[in-house]
Amino acid sequence: MHIQLVRHATLRVAYKGRTLLVDPMLSLAGELPATVNTPNQRPNPGVELPMPAEEVLGGVDAILITHTHTDHLDEAAVKQLPKHLPIFCQPPDREKLQNHGFEQVIVVESEYVWEGIQLYRTGGRHGTGEIGEKMGPVSGFVLQAEGEPTLYLAGDTIWCEEVEHALKSHRPDVIVPFAGAAHFLVGDPITMTKEDIVQLAQAAPGSQVFVAHMEVWNHCLLSRDELREHLTNNHLSERVQVPQDGEKIEYKR
Template identity: 75%
Template structure:
């Protein structure tokens, strides 16, 4: 299995002979407005794609959308993605994705199998309290296949009971977490903080942790350098990977 961090939450995953594109966001730097009510108001995205859109889409066999917030599926992606590819999603997003013109929207209720890959959908909390409710439902996905590592893509969630349960149920070899500690001017973070990421790694001592969702969107306040320092202090540097945009990491079962 290979995981390439394209940018933010956008991943190219090679798994069981197929290339999956996760949470495509293809806008050029500054093309989108800043998220309102956040500590800085820099337009989004704050970093360029490390490869061309053509390279992002090359050889893609299917798309996975954890949820439809604009930093996980943006107007540029909606316009440029092939509409005939299978697109896996959570139940609340089916109608919206169909309205965007996608022809093969496949809802993962609990689990399903496609091309030798078993998908399981997991839950999460995109924040706490009233803000968490306003952010709407989010999902993660676990992928399993013969002779491949079990992969858990946690999605836009903080550390919560659902994440803990997914780790206990599936015992993943590799965990992709969406970090950045995204936050508004009020309320708690809505994506994983450095403490959350360390909690994931400590709860799953047999897993490798791949951190995405960093240093691109204006409300993501946790930097790679701060996370790297904290991970090191907790003696987890060998198991927690913090890739740069465009970087690919190979994992074996």
């Protein structure tokens, strides 16, 4: 298995001979407005794709959407994604994806088998309190296959009971948390903070961690350098990778 961080939450995952594209967001830098009621009001995304969109889409066998917020599925991606490919999603997103013209929308209620890959859907919390409620439902996904590491894509969630349950239930070899400590002008963060990443790594001492969702969207203010420093201080820098956009890491079982 290898994982390539394209940008933000967009990943190319090579798994069991298939390539899955996760949460595609293909807009040009500055093409989208800033998220409202956030500290940093610069346009989104903050950086360009590290490769042409054609290369991002090349050889993709299926698409996986953790949820349909714009930074995980934007209009540019909807226009460019092949509509015939299988697209896996959580139940609330079925109708929206069908309305976008996707022909094979596959809802993962709890688990689903595709091309020898077992997919499990996991829970999460996209923030706390009223803000968390307004952010709507989000999901993570676990991939398992013979001869491959078990991969847990946590999705847009903070550290919470649902994440802890997923770690205990699936014992992943590799975890991809979405970090950035995204937040609004009020309330708590809605994605993982540096403290959440440490707690996640400490709760899964046998897992490698590949951190995504950083330095692209305007309200994700946790930087890679700050996270790396915090990981070093907690003796986790060798087990927790903080890749650059475009970087690819291979994992073996």
